[in-house]
Amino acid sequence: MAYSEKVxxxxxxxxxxxxxxxxxxxxxxxxxxxxxxxxxxxxxxKVNPETQIIEDAKFKTFGCGSAIASSSLATEWVKGKTxxxxxxxxxxxxxxxxxxxxxxxxxxxxxxxxxxAAIGDWKHKNGVAExxxxxxxxx
Amino acid sequence: MTETPGLNxxxxxxxxxxxxxxxxxxxxxxTTPLDPRVLAAMMPxxxxxxxxxxxxxxxxxxxxxxxxEKAREQIARLIGATSKExxxxxxxxxxxxxxxxGVAEMYKERGNHIITQVTEHKATLDTCKRLExxxxxxxxxxxxxxxxxxxxxxxxxxxxxxxxKTILVSIMYANNEIGVIQPIQEIGKxxxxxxxxxxxxxxxxxxxxxVNVLTDNIxxxxxxxxxxxxxxxxxxxxxxxxxxxxxxxxxxxxxxHERGMRSGTLNVPGIVGLGAACEICQNEMAAxxxxxxELRDYLxxxxxxxxxxxxxxxxxxxxxxxxxxxxFIYVEGESLxxxxxxxxxxxxxxxxxxxxxPSYVLKALGLGDDVAHSSIRFGLGRFNTRAEVDxxxxxxxxxxxxxxxxxxxxxxxKEGIDLSKIEWAAH
Numbered sequence: 001m002a003y004s005e006k007v008x009x010x011x012x013x014x015x016x017x018x019x020x021x022x023x024x025x026x027x028x029x030x031x032x033x034x035x036x037x038x039x040x041x042x043x044x045x046k047v048n049p050e051t052q053i054i055e056d057a058k059f060k061t062f063g064c065g066s067a068i069a070s071s072s073l074a075t076e077w078v079k080g081k082t083x084x085x086x087x088x089x090x091x092x093x094x095x096x097x098x099x100x101x102x103x104x105x106x107x108x109x110x111x112x113x114x115x116x117a118a119i120g121d122w123k124h125k126n127g128v129a130e131x132x133x134x135x136x137x138x139x
Numbered sequence: 140m141t142e143t144p145g146l147n148x149x150x151x152x153x154x155x156x157x158x159x160x161x162x163x164x165x166x167x168x169x170t171t172p173l174d175p176r177v178l179a180a181m182m183p184x185x186x187x188x189x190x191x192x193x194x195x196x197x198x199x200x201x202x203x204x205x206x207x208e209k210a211r212e213q214i215a216r217l218i219g220a221t222s223k224e225x226x227x228x229x230x231x232x233x234x235x236x237x238x239x240x241g242v243a244e245m246y247k248e249r250g251n252h253i254i255t256q257v258t259e260h261k262a263t264l265d266t267c268k269r270l271e272x273x274x275x276x277x278x279x280x281x282x283x284x285x286x287x288x289x290x291x292x293x294x295x296x297x298x299x300x301x302x303x304k305t306i307l308v309s310i311m312y313a314n315n316e317i318g319v320i321q322p323i324q325e326i327g328k329x330x331x332x333x334x335x336x337x338x339x340x341x342x343x344x345x346x347x348x349x350v351n352v353l354t355d356n357i358x359x360x361x362x363x364x365x366x367x368x369x370x371x372x373x374x375x376x377x378x379x380x381x382x383x384x385x386x387x388x389x390x391x392x393x394x395x396h397e398r399g400m401r402s403g404t405l406n407v408p409g410i411v412g413l414g415a416a417c418e419i420c421q422n423e424m425a426a427x428x429x430x431x432x433e434l435r436d437y438l439x440x441x442x443x444x445x446x447x448x449x450x451x452x453x454x455x456x457x458x459x460x461x462x463x464x465x466x467f468i469y470v471e472g473e474s475l476x477x478x479x480x481x482x483x484x485x486x487x488x489x490x491x492x493x494x495x496x497p498s499y500v501l502k503a504l505g506l507g508d509d510v511a512h513s514s515i516r517f518g519l520g521r522f523n524t525r526a527e528v529d530x531x532x533x534x535x536x537x538x539x540x541x542x543x544x545x546x547x548x549x550x551x552x553k554e555g556i557d558l559s560k561i562e563w564a565a566h
Contacts, residue, residue, distance in 0.1 A: 003477065011477060017545055034563030035509030035548060038471050038497065042547035060547035064473035068545065113564075 003065055004099035010069035015076050018058040020044040028122025032113040039063035039107065041071045043114035045078060045086075047122050052082045059114070066104040070094050070111035083119055156526040161481040163527050167366075167461060167520030168315045168343060169485060173412070174368035174521070180415035181370065184408040192405045193396060203407045210414025214375055217417040218341075218360065219351035226376045226397045227410050231342045231363035232262040234376035235309075237401060238338045238359040239266045241387030242307045243275055246336070250304025254296050256280040256288050257503045258317075262361075263309055263340055276303060284505050285454035286319035293326065297333055307336045312344035312360075316487070316500040316516055317453030318462025320348065327356025336385055342366050346420030347459055348428060352377055358385045364409060368521060369416030373409030376401075423521075431519050432460035434528050438517060439463055441532040446539055448552070452501060452514060461519035464501075466510045467535075469549035470542045472497075475515060478538035482531050487514030509548075509558075 003011070022029045027046050033039040040063065046056040057075035061068045073094055078086040094100070094108035123129075155161070164172065184206055192207045194200025211222040228234045243253065255267055257279045267277045278296045280288050288310065298305045308330050313320045323339060330337035338359040344350050345360075346367035352360055360377040364370050378400065379385045393402040443449055448468040464487070467475060472486035487498040497511035506514075515535070519528075543549040548558060 008477075011474070014545060019550065031547065031561075032564055035512075035558060036507065036563070038473075038508070038512040040547055040563075060545055060550060062469060062546045062548045063471050065477040067471075068474060 006098050007065055007069040007100070010072040010098070011065040014059075014068060014072040016056075016058050016072065016079070017060065019060065020046055020056065020058050025049075025125050026122075028118040028120070028125065030114045030117025030119075030121060032117050033063070033067075033110050035062065039067045039110055041067065041110055041114040043071060043074060043078075043111075043118045045115075045118045045122060047083060049126070052084070054078045054081055054083065054086055063107065063110075064104070066098065066100055066107040067110065069098050070100070070107045071114060073097060074111040074115055078115055083122070086115055087119060089115055156530060158524065159526050159530050162483055163481065163523075163531060164483045165517050165519060165523060165527070165531060166483045166485055167518035167523075168318075168516065169518065170365045170371065171368045171520055172522060173365075173370060174416060174419060176419060177369050177412045177415045181408045181412040184411050188407070190407075192407055193394070203405075206407055206411045207405055210410045210417075213414035213418045213421075214362065217350075217421045218345060218362075218377060219353045220377050221380065223398075224352075224377055224380050226378055226400050227405055227413075228374045228376055228401055229372055229406070230374040231340065231361040231366075232374075233401075234361035234363075234374050235260075235262040235338070235340055236266050237376055237387060237390050238361060238378075239263065239270065239307065239309060240390050241400070242336050242338070242359070242385070243270050243273075244388035245386050246306045247275075250298070250302065250306045252276045252278070252298050252303045252305040253307045253309065254278045254280060254293065254305055255309045256282060256311075258282050258286065258314055258500045259309070259311055260315055260340055260342070263311070267309075282503050286314060286317050286452070286500075286504055287454055287457065288321060288326075290322060290325055290329065293329060297329075297335065299333060305333070305335050307338060309338040309340070312339050312341040312350065313348070313459050313462075314453070314500065315343050316485075316498060317464045317504070318343070318459035319453040320344065320457040320459065322457075323355045323357065327358075330358075331356050334383075336383075343459060346417060346424060347461065349424070352379065358383070359387075362413075364413040364416060367416050367420050370409045370412040373406050373413050375413065427521060428460040431521075431523075434519050434523060434525060435461060435463050435517070437525070438519075438528045438532055439465070441529075442535060445532075445536040448549075450510065452504060452506065463517040463519070464514060465517070466506070466514040467539045468510055468513050469546045469552060470513050470539050472512050472514055474542055475513075475535075475538055478542065479531075479534050482534060484518070484531075485516040487511045487516065 020027045029044045031042045041061045043059045045054045059071040061071045091108035091112040190199030190203035192203040211225045215222045336358045339357045340361045342363045358379040362375040364373040450466045452464040487501045501511040
């Protein structure tokens, strides 16, 4: 199956690969997906406590090229946004940007879940009230 | 904080060894290229000899028939059959359909039970499913962790009396994904002792390893042209004529070709090609098997020496020489294939399907979905070289290492986290 140029670009040059210190109170970690499904994304954000701006984001993904691209793109997009702004990123934006085919839409959903899970974790750590708990894999 | 800057996965820094052309084809269980010698044998039948092999009263028909009969003998010789026992079809899927449906229909008075196994090709499994819909009872034997069936399971599954009497066993010779070779002789012997017809899908085995329908006790056997360097669109079914004589209810009507078992004008160039391909295999198989197995073992050793968390799938003792099925754990198969896009191999992952289900064959061995998703099937063939194996191994090592730097699972395992203890969020 053919991948879009943007997917290939993110796959070949993934942005923001890495690990943030998950014990830091400024860092939120979202781990979503499952190995059995062939997709696991870990997205981390580092939030400035004063401004609530996401100053850094890192990811690691086990998954197909579209999953890698979706999470790489998600880190690019959340960086520089406030937590509230980052929550407005939706999977359909990712689908559009990466020109994902229908069978790969779940990759974009997972990336959105990862953003929400990371923010949820950060909120939980910092005692910020949250509407609904996001899917955070406990470990 | 760790960072992996400037990953550049698809552009290999390895220089291309002399004589290696990209892309490299290493997926010879899917199909094989046409051997130029096979094409040479076919050419006269594509360019001049056009007669209908069923035309009995002029030389155009006789010429075509001669080509067909020569091919019948070439195939028969390779598998220890007689030429009258070879029925031409459009391919192995049709052969298997004819064998299973033909036996079921012909022998339904005798009983309605069929035995097969879970790692069969879909040609067998889907045909069995269809037969179940028309009232037959099918037992799908499990396989052991190494991919082989347990003969005791087979013995237990056989029904010798009553309406549920077993009439047919269908077990493949060698598996198309994991390359394991089933104990065909013993299965055939068991079937013959109980008066059960034994069909064998030998698509991956014929021309690669010695197959003999007499010593292997096979009654019906499916053969494909394009898996042994012959053309696509042609196959054969071996139908035993003695001890016992097997009869089939025909599934295609119209003209009574192939002893009434398969009507339709014969694909003469294809059949000639299949025959030529069989003869080449017969002459070269022994040496070629040794060569391919050496390349296979070399590939395996190279990968295992460079990478941790790899696993070879399937029994390696009873194994096709050119097959290697390997899991690169904590790397997802499709992303691995994407990184080696100048190499044609297959993945055990089927991430593109709506179900997200990985290979049913690997799952039948008891592999977890995550390991199955990480599996690559290498299919070495007649035209692969050592230089190609070197290139493929180096490239795989590179890409696996890069993807593991991206893999949260690999990082967690390296940190000593037990992945099975994590409550993964289902999606």
